[in-house]
Amino acid sequence: MFSNIEEIDALVEKHIQYRENCLNLIASENYSSPAVRNHLTSDFGNRYGCYPTINPASREYRGNKYIHEFEMKTQSLVGEVFGAKYVDLRPIGGHIAGVATVLGLLSPGDLVLEISLKDWGHGLVALMREAPHLNRTIRVEFMPFTEDRAIDLEQLTKMIHELKPKMLIFGGSGMLWPEPIAEIKVIAEKEGIILCHDASHVTGLIAGGVFPNPLQQGVDVMFGSTHKSFPGPQGGFIVTNRFEMFERIGNTLGSSLVTSHHLNRLPALAVSMLEIKKFGEDYGAKIVKNSQALGKYMEQDGFKVIGARKGYSQTHLILVDVSEFGSGLQISKQLEEANILCSDDFGQLDKEIRIGTAEVTRMGIQEGDMKFIADCFKRIIVNKENPSGVAQEVNSFTESYRSCKYVL
Incomplete structure (x- = not known):
């Protein structure tokens, strides 16, 4: 229970600092401009x-x-x-x-x-x-x-x-x-x-x-x-x-x-709406390119990317079948420990994860950066590395991407 405003502010600030150090690849979220x-x-x-x-x-x-x-x-x-x-x-x-x-x-x-x-x-x-x-x-x-x-x-x-x-x-x-x-x-x-x-x-x-x-x-x-x-x-x-x-x-x-x-x-x-009128085409095109690049790098790292033969994606997300490595839910939790946020399939087949590129694109992350992200998935899911070590590298990576792009 909160007893004063300072406690409220402190917990909100903890959340902000935590999320700044995360790679947010949740396809149903985005980052609003100031x-x-x-x-x-x-x-x-x-x-x-x-x-x-x-x-x-x-x-x-x-x-x-x-x-x-x-x-x-x-x-x-x-x-x-x-x-x-x-x-x-x-x-x-x-x-x-x-x-x-x-x-x-x-x-x-x-x-x-x-x-x-x-x-x-x-x-x-x-x-x-x-x-x-x-x-x-x-x-x-x-x-x-x-x-x-x-x-x-x-x-x-x-x-x-x-x-x-x-x-x-x-x-x-x-x-x-x-x-x-x-x-x-x-x-x-x-x-x-x-x-x-x-x-x-x-x-x-x-x-x-x-x-x-x-x-x-x-x-x-x-x-x-x-x-x-x-x-x-x-x-x-x-x-x-x-x-x-x-x-x-x-x-x-x-x-x-x-x-x-x-x-x-x-x-x-x-x-x-005014932001999307001015920047939407450029922003959207980069989102799709980032999805396709991430799909390519994930496949190169040994993952089964859904729709690979069609070009991985034409939207802001890719789907990856991780069933050979474990439960989608458990894998998403392991990734969270490494400050990598994505979605499992919400208790359905429990075999896929959904990875979105909308927010990271808005923070300035480019196609070439998708290699680092794909490799982080491999280190956690395939190599079974300690999530805390990967989290430190993710924190260092995100330090360069904390300003919002495509803003008025």
């Missing part, structure tokens, strides 16, 4: 901004005239970046954005095809079904994948014709490749299927123009988070060019799922 962080502390954080979906000027609370102006300008900025007519920034995270989309657009008994957790999906509907009443009203099946962790278009097409789903949700937490959205769109239009994309992981790459924009490819709704490959504050968004869907989703979101939507996010989000 400008973004400074804009999280405004008076907005103490206010309510509740409003009806299609009439945001009709605020439930008084004193919102400048908040309203700010929110509308931020919506316009987000819409410009993603090529969307309609934007909802009220979701406080990507998961809530997805829940609102599913509940807003489906009827009881409808079937959803999504990516399973074992294939590094977010498992949105599968997790929603843990609520007993949703388990009785929403059905779910999972998209098929190839050994390169790409969606199997032939098998997916067969599933669609046989199962007749109402909704498909592309996107996941282990995305290596663009998905066959344009091909599936042809079928979806004939069958009346709603296409959605959970872009949480690739939001920054889409905004930077280095990953295909699902809206341009034909999805009806794109939703996600703003703090993974996109280096903004934690939060969520929903974008679409379909007004009727925008209204239905928004009316489901507020106020059944969100009332206070944490307005302090908006200034920080606006700053990060």
